[in-house]
Amino acid sequence: MSIIIFDFDDTIFNTRKLKKTIFDKIESLGISSEIVKNSYEISKKRFNHYTPDNHISIINEMSDHDISPKQTAEIKAIDFSLHRNDKIHDILSSLSKKNHLILLTIGDQNFQKLKIHKSGISKYFHEIHIVSDRKEDFISGRKFTDDVYFINDKKSENKIIKKMFPNIKVIDFNINKREP
Ligand SMILES: [Mg+2]
Secondary structure, three states: OOEEEEOOEOOOEOHHHHHHHHHHHHHOOOOOHHHHHHHHHHHHHHHOOOOHHHHHHHHHHHOOOOOOHHHHHHHHOOOHHHHOOHHHHHHHHHHHHHOEEEEEEEOOHHHHHHHHHHHOOHHHOOEEEEEOOOHHHHHHOOOOOOOEEEEEOOHHHHHHHHHHOOOOEEEEOOHHHHOO
16 A cells, blocks of 8 residues: 545646636626736736635726626635546546545645535545645655655656655656646
8 A cells, every 4th residue: 555645726726717717607607807817927926825705806906897796606616626636537437445645635625625625536535635835744744654756747746755765765746637
């Protein structure tokens, strides 16, 4: 048995596609793509973690538009079936039978929980951890006696993990490269 630590966003879930779905929905309310993009960048800086609510609050602040609570609920009603990747489900399902799978993701608690739950992958994981920063802190706090694999799309994070934990096998994996 091995311990396999997976990242969520853009590793096993196509967050880039989700972002486009959210952007398209906001733009369909008559908000320019420039405002949608700029407000996205601002919300990420100001709030630490992205959520559609944070994004919409910035749009309401910087544009003439006032996105109503009803429209906000419509934006947040995401069709997650569009984001299902059967190959990933198959891989996780088979890995979970003989290994200990840990999901380790950084982000807003509620928005991460929503995405993880709706993506239908939680059943393959023996542990799910949503942290607000620094995956290495989570790993430092654990004692692993089995082989550990760390699978993640973010190269900057992978570099740190490789350096801090030379025994962990780090695998660069980005779902967007397989599913544009
Ligand atoms: Mg990621």
